[in-house]
Amino acid sequence: MNMQLHIQKMSKEDIDAVYAIESSVSPTPWSKDNFLKTFDAVYSYSSILKCDTIIFGYVLFLLIEDEVTILNIAVAQEFQSKGYGQMLLTHVHTFARNQKVKTAFLEVNEHNVQAIHFYIKQGYEIYSKRPKYYVNGDDALTMRYFFV
Numbered sequence: 183m184n185m186q187l188h189i190q191k192m193s194k195e196d197i198d199a200v201y202a203i204e205s206s207v208s209p210t211p212w213s214k215d216n217f218l219k220t221f222d223a224v225y226s227y228s229s230i231l232k233c234d235t236i237i238f239g240y241v242l243f244l245l246i247e248d249e250v251t252i253l254n255i256a257v258a259q260e261f262q263s264k265g266y267g268q269m270l271l272t273h274v275h276t277f278a279r280n281q282k283v284k285t286a287f288l289e290v291n292e293h294n295v296q297a298i299h300f301y302i303k304q305g306y307e308i309y310s311k312r313p314k315y316y317v318n319g320d321d322a323l324t325m326r327y328f329f330v
């Protein structure tokens with residue numbers, strides 16, 4: 183058993199635990215079905231940050247040609263603000279760089295100040311707005327990151 187903090191591929195058996203985190207931390211949580219569909223989608227990648235049997239966080243992303251899209255990223259409440267989100271995003275960036283990706287994209291709820299600060303700290307910039315993007319009518323900000 184791997185007792186150290188590490189990132190590994192998500193498996194279908196992880197989805198209940200991932201969904202429990204999602205329901206408790208996300209302002210507009212994905213359904214379990216969203217996870218299952220993304221998990222099976224072509225070009226999609228899903229990773230978890232784990233220590234022993236405990237899942238600290240996860241990230242799901244799409245990699246198509248020279249673009250990566252961050253679909254979802256979260257860290258369980260009790261483990262937030264300890265650098266684990268940054269660890270997950272660095273994992274995506276390292277993978278993307280190895281695939282010669284040029285740009286990363288994502289959407290974030292305009293009221294999710296914590297996540298917006300998080301992405302800006304990682305070098306992302308806001309470049310547009312998608313009105314009423316979320317089911318509750320909130321707008322999304324679109325953000326991007328250029329790999330150099």
Ligand SMILES: CC(C)(COP(=O)(O)OP(=O)(O)OC[C@H]1O[C@@H](n2cnc3c(N)ncnc32)[C@H](O)[C@@H]1OP(=O)(O)O)[C@@H](O)C(=O)NCCC(=O)NCCS
Nearest residue numbers: 255256257262263264265266267268290296297299300303
């Ligand atoms: C966004 C999220 C993944 C960040 O993960 P995290 O592990 O808490 O973040 P980290 O500890 O790696 O923080 C890295 C940097 O982000 C910024 N940051 C993180 N939390 C922040 C907060 N609450 N307020 C302001 N800045 C914050 C800081 O600049 C921080 O660097 P610092 O600690 O050196 O100042 C996490 O807060 C989360 O799961 N949020 C709920 C789900 C969500 O909204 N996901 C985004 C969907 S688009």
